[in-house]
Amino acid sequence: xxxxxxxxxxxxxxxxxxxxxxxxxxxxxxxxxxxxxxxxxxxxxxxxxxxxxxxxxxxxxxxxxxxxxxxxxxxxxxxxxxxxxxxxxxxxxxxxxxxxxxxxxxxxxxxxxxxxxxxxxxxxxxxxxxxxxxxxxxxxxxxxxxxxxxxxxxxxxxxxxxxxxxxxxxxxxxxxxxxxxxxxxxxxxxxxxxxxxxxxxxxxxxxxxxxxxxxx
Amino acid sequence: xxxxxxxxxxxxxxxxxxxxxxxxxxxxxxxxxxxxxxxxxxxxxxxxxxxxxxxxxxxxxxxxxxxxxxxxxxxxxxxxxxxxxxxxxxxxxxxxxxxxxxxxxxxxxxxxxxxxxxxxxxxxxxxxxxxxxxxxxxxxxxxxxxxxxxxxxxxxxxxxxxxxxxxxxxxxxxxxxxxxxxxxxxxxxxxxxxxxxxxxxxxxxxxxxxxxxxxxxxxxxxxxxxxxxxxxxxxxxxxxxxxxxxxxxxxxxxxxxxxxxxxxxxxxxxxxxxxxxxxxxxxxxxxxxxxxxxxxxxxxxxxxxxxxxxxxxxxxxxxxxxxxxxxxxxxxxxxxxxxxxxxxxxxxxxxxxxxxxxxxxxxxxxxxxxxxxxxxxxxxxxxxxxxxxxxxxxxxxxxxxxxxxxxxxxxxxxxxxxxxxxxxxxxxxxxxxxxxxxxxxxxxxxxxxxxxxxxxxxxxxxxxxxxxxxxxxxxxxxxxxxxxxxxxxxxxxxxxxxxxxxxxxxxxxxxxxxxxxxxxxxxxxxxxxxxxxxxxxxxxxxxxxxxxxxxxxxxxxxxxxxxxxxxxxxx
Numbered sequence: 001x002x003x004x005x006x007x008x009x010x011x012x013x014x015x016x017x018x019x020x021x022x023x024x025x026x027x028x029x030x031x032x033x034x035x036x037x038x039x040x041x042x043x044x045x046x047x048x049x050x051x052x053x054x055x056x057x058x059x060x061x062x063x064x065x066x067x068x069x070x071x072x073x074x075x076x077x078x079x080x081x082x083x084x085x086x087x088x089x090x091x092x093x094x095x096x097x098x099x100x101x102x103x104x105x106x107x108x109x110x111x112x113x114x115x116x117x118x119x120x121x122x123x124x125x126x127x128x129x130x131x132x133x134x135x136x137x138x139x140x141x142x143x144x145x146x147x148x149x150x151x152x153x154x155x156x157x158x159x160x161x162x163x164x165x166x167x168x169x170x171x172x173x174x175x176x177x178x179x180x181x182x183x184x185x186x187x188x189x190x191x192x193x194x195x196x197x198x199x200x201x202x203x204x205x206x207x208x209x210x211x212x213x214x215x216x
Numbered sequence: 217x218x219x220x221x222x223x224x225x226x227x228x229x230x231x232x233x234x235x236x237x238x239x240x241x242x243x244x245x246x247x248x249x250x251x252x253x254x255x256x257x258x259x260x261x262x263x264x265x266x267x268x269x270x271x272x273x274x275x276x277x278x279x280x281x282x283x284x285x286x287x288x289x290x291x292x293x294x295x296x297x298x299x300x301x302x303x304x305x306x307x308x309x310x311x312x313x314x315x316x317x318x319x320x321x322x323x324x325x326x327x328x329x330x331x332x333x334x335x336x337x338x339x340x341x342x343x344x345x346x347x348x349x350x351x352x353x354x355x356x357x358x359x360x361x362x363x364x365x366x367x368x369x370x371x372x373x374x375x376x377x378x379x380x381x382x383x384x385x386x387x388x389x390x391x392x393x394x395x396x397x398x399x400x401x402x403x404x405x406x407x408x409x410x411x412x413x414x415x416x417x418x419x420x421x422x423x424x425x426x427x428x429x430x431x432x433x434x435x436x437x438x439x440x441x442x443x444x445x446x447x448x449x450x451x452x453x454x455x456x457x458x459x460x461x462x463x464x465x466x467x468x469x470x471x472x473x474x475x476x477x478x479x480x481x482x483x484x485x486x487x488x489x490x491x492x493x494x495x496x497x498x499x500x501x502x503x504x505x506x507x508x509x510x511x512x513x514x515x516x517x518x519x520x521x522x523x524x525x526x527x528x529x530x531x532x533x534x535x536x537x538x539x540x541x542x543x544x545x546x547x548x549x550x551x552x553x554x555x556x557x558x559x560x561x562x563x564x565x566x567x568x569x570x571x572x573x574x575x576x577x578x579x580x581x582x583x584x585x586x587x588x589x590x591x592x593x594x595x596x597x598x599x600x601x602x603x604x605x606x607x608x609x610x611x612x613x614x615x616x617x618x619x620x621x622x623x624x625x626x627x628x629x630x631x632x633x634x635x636x637x638x639x640x641x642x643x644x645x646x647x648x649x650x651x652x653x654x655x656x657x658x659x660x661x662x663x664x665x666x667x668x669x670x671x672x673x674x675x676x677x678x679x680x681x682x683x684x685x686x687x688x689x690x691x692x693x694x695x696x697x698x699x700x701x702x703x704x705x706x707x708x709x710x711x712x713x714x715x716x717x718x719x720x721x722x723x724x725x726x727x728x729x730x731x732x733x734x735x736x737x738x739x740x741x742x743x744x745x746x747x748x749x750x751x752x753x754x755x756x757x758x759x760x761x762x763x764x765x766x767x768x769x770x771x772x773x774x775x776x777x778x779x780x781x782x783x784x785x786x787x
Contacts, residue, residue: 009614015621022625059606060668084609084655087665087677107613108651111620111644113628137680213680 001124004029004044006037006066007052007082016050016110023117032056034066041070041077047124048078050110067094078123082107086133092213095128095206102202103129103165128165128202130209135163138212147193155192158185163208220273224266231262231285238289245295250450254292257453261285264460267467276326280319281460287312303370307352312456314344317396319459320422321403324414324466324553329403336399340392347381354378393426410503411553414466421458428452476500477561484569491519493566493573497548500562507549510574512581516547519573521580538563538570545570590763591699598662598702605662608654616651620644663705670694671701675708675725682712684720690727696734696786699764703784704736707768710757711738711780718742719778734786739779746772 003025007013010032017027029040033056041049049070053063067079080103081094094102103123109131110116119129139148139160151159154175161171172182190197193211198204235258239251265281272278287308294305317340321333328334356373400422407415428451480500484493498506509516509524517523534552536559538545545567550559563570623644627637658664666674672692679686695701708725715723719742728735754770761768766784 009610009617011618012614012621015618019621019625022628054609054664054668084613085659085664086681087673107617108620108648108655111617111624111648113624140683 001048001120002026002028002044002046003120004031004037004040004046004049006031006034006049006055006063008032008055009052012107019111019113019116023113025117025120034062037066038069041074045074046077048080048120050080050082050120052082052107054084064094077101078120078126079103080105080119080123080129082110086131086137092206092209095130095202095209100126100128100200100202104131104134105129106131106133109133122165122170127167128205130164130205132160132164135160135209135212138163138209150192151189155185155189158182159189159208162186162189163205163212165202165205220270224269227282228262228266231258234286235259235289238292241295242292247292247295248446250453253450253453257456258285258288260457260460260464261288264463268463271467272326274326277319277322277324277463280315280322280326281463284312284315284319287315303352303355306355307348308344311341311344311348314341316425316456316459320396320400320418323418323459323462324411329406330399333399333403336395343388347385350381351378354381389429393429397422397426408551408553409505410551413502414462414553417462417465418458421455421462424451424455424458428455477558477565480562481565484566488569488573490576493519493569497562497566501550501554501558503551503554505551509547510570510577511544511546512574512578517577517581519577521577521584523581536563538567540564540567540571545574587763587765590759594702594760594763595699598699601662602667605658605664608658608661609664613651613654613658616647616654620647620651623647666701666705667698671696671704671727674701674705675727678705678709678712679725682723683716685722686712686725687722688725688727690725691729692727692734693729696729697764700734700766700784700786703760703764703766704734704782706760707736707757707780707782708738710753714746714753714778714780715740715742718746721777729786732785732787734784736782736784737779739777741777743774744772744776744778745774746770746778 003020005013005017005020005027007016013030013032017030020027028044028046029037031037031040037049037051049067051063051067054060055062055066063081067081070077070079078101082105084107086106094104101123103119105116105119122129139156148156148159157175158171161174166174168179168182168186171177171186172179175182177185187197193208195207195211198207235255239255242249242254243251261281262285265278265283265285268275268278268281270278290311291305291309293301294303294309296302296305314337318328318337321328321337328337352370353372354370354374354377356370356375400419404412404415404419428448431448477500480496483496488496494506494508497508498504507518509518512523515523535547535549536556537547538559540563545563548559623640626632627640627644632640663674663677665677672690675688675690679688696704704727711725712723715721715738719740721741724737724739726735726737726739728737754768758768761782761784764784766782768780768782770778770780772778
């Protein structure tokens with residue numbers, strides 16, 4: 001697994017790279033801004049790029065722009081955006097553009113090596129990864145006629161993992177269920193919430209997040 | 217009665233004797249002309265001249281008109297049997313015409329305004345005098361009429377010289393009126409609107425005079441012969457009266473204008489809208505371009521409170537101060553031709569209103585300053601908040617995350633004891649809590665998403681984090697000015713916080729951008745009964761909204777929910 005890291009915070013970047021190397025991941029480039037990143041991606045062709053959303057010079061959306069540029073020139077490259085804040089809409093705008101191989105993680109969650117490596121592998125394989133905090137925040141919302149009320153606690157757990165971008169197989173492993181059981185849970189959840197079956201994983205994530213964000 | 221008045225009565229008396237004598241001479245000599253009109257021409261010049269001398273002693277017009285009143289009759293005395301008078305009459309009868317031309321161009325200031333006018337008038341007067349002297353020295357009436365007496369001053373009688381001079385005079389009689397008309401047209405073009413109104417009778421008189429000369433030159437007959445010639449001379453006389461009549465008319469009108477000042481007082485007794493004072497003055501002084509400024513601390517402003525550089529108000533022609541009790545109440549820029557006394561009268565009538573307007577303008581200026589300074593304070597606060605957030609993000613948060621990496625790495629050291637590992641895990645949990653708190657603190661200080669992506673996404677983010685459903689309906693398109701976005705964001709944030717605390721029901725947020733205004737509503741269906749005094753939060757919020765020229769209201773009838781409404785300008 002070959003990874004490139006872009007973050008202008010040197011301390012954070014060193015820590016992140018250190019952790020990745022320890023986990024046996026090859027870090028082919030570490031850079032501090034978007035231009036350097038795009039050049040590094042061209043020369044080293046990594047499998048996955050981890051990009052801080054806020055980078056110099058304006059510290060606004062340089063990371064997002066760089067991600068879009070990389071996706072255009074090398075559509076196979078997986079992109080994980082690192083954010084300081086939980087912003088569901090940013091995660092969703094990412095999903096609605098892409099074709100998979102995309103992740104959105106909070107910076108304070110990447111310090112967990114197992115979760116980080118898991119995310120990198122999933123994104124490298126074309127999956128979608130959404131930080132659990134984003135999903136948790138949306139699930140906390142109380143609604144007037146809440147369709148989530150009609151879900152069993154087991155179904156809610158499955159829904160949360162779906163929203164994080166996990167495949168049926170992964171959900172099954174997490175919850176110690178058979179894949180067949182998970183499939184039937186997923187079918188029931190989607191019909192209770194009125195969501196159509198989506199072909200791609202990342203489309204399914206998008207549909208679920210959209211549903212969770214709506215206040216009706 | 218002052219010495220000047222005595223002098224004038226004396227002058228008038230002398231004139232009456234002189235003019236009456238002239239008419240008696242003409243009648244006895246059987247001159248065919250309207251003697252009453254001939255007398256009236258001189259009389260109007262004398263009357264207007266005396267009035268001018270009395271009211272505007274420094275103006276040359278008075279003396280010029282009085283001079284014309286006398287010179288006018290020299291020709292009449294040429295009809296006597298006294299030889300010297302015959303010569304004088306023949307020679308200088310025409311001089312009064314050049315003086316009338318002078319008056320035409322000198323009206324109303326008494327001075328000739330351009331070089332061309334000065335040359336023209338000087339040439340005209342000089343020619344008349346030269347012609348007079350030459351004629352006096354050479355003209356002998358007996359050459360053409362046997363019954364006539366000898367010209368007393370004709371020391372060198374020469375019929376040829378007289379004929380030549382008359383020939384030149386005939387050519388000039390065509391050229392000079394033509395030139396004069398052109399110069400007068402230029403004078404008219406130069407004049408202001410007020411001056412043009414005053415010049416109108418002169419135009420009519422001048423046109424009559426030029427026309428009659430033209431016809432005269434064309435017919436070229438003897439004076440006093442024939443019906444047409446007679447009518448022409450009477451017309452000429454009427455035209456000559458244009459200047460004095462004009463002068464008297466202008467005086468009458470300025471008296472009428474001052475009557476208008478009375479209306480001004482009445483007009484200003486009611487409430488005056490902003491700019492109303494200028495309009496009223498402009499009407500009374502009949503100057504549509506009049507401008508008015510009021511003194512405030514440190515400068516000059518118009519009625520709306522907009523300031524003007526001091527150098528534009530240097531007193532001079534067309535700029536007048538209106539003073540009262542040693543204090544300047546206002547400065548007006550006006551048509552330089554407006555009578556100073558009329559301006560003073562209007563100023564006196566408007567003094568009270570001017571003082572009021574000055575106070576209002578000063579208040580408006582102060583308000584504008586306060587508004588600007590409040591906006592600056594909010595802007596500075598926002599900039600400071602952005603800086604603190606950036607510092608937290610780039611500094612403390614990054615360091616804590618780096619520590620978090622180290623702790624994680626340490627935990628994975630396989631050789632570490634279990635007790636050490638669990639201590640490290642606890643420390644890592646604590647650290648994660650600290651990072652979380654720091655992050656929320658930074659967001660509370662300044663929401664990054666607002667500066668990065670604008671109001672729409674920032675409101676979505678607020679709605680996402682709210683513990684209850686929030687429905688956002690928005691016509692927002694693109695970005696608004698940063699201070700407006702910040703104010704709008706904090707209104708919605710505060711509205712949602714209050715709704716979560718007191719209502720706990722779903723909330724509707726609407727953002728309506730229309731016609732340069734942005735209206736924001738946060739509505740819940742809770743118990744209501746909130747008021748603006750409830751917390752310092754709402755007061756501070758109102759200050760923030762008002763600092764960007766907006767306003768904030770809260771409607772919270774008991775049992776009917778709470779609606780927070782804010783409106784901003786958002787061009």
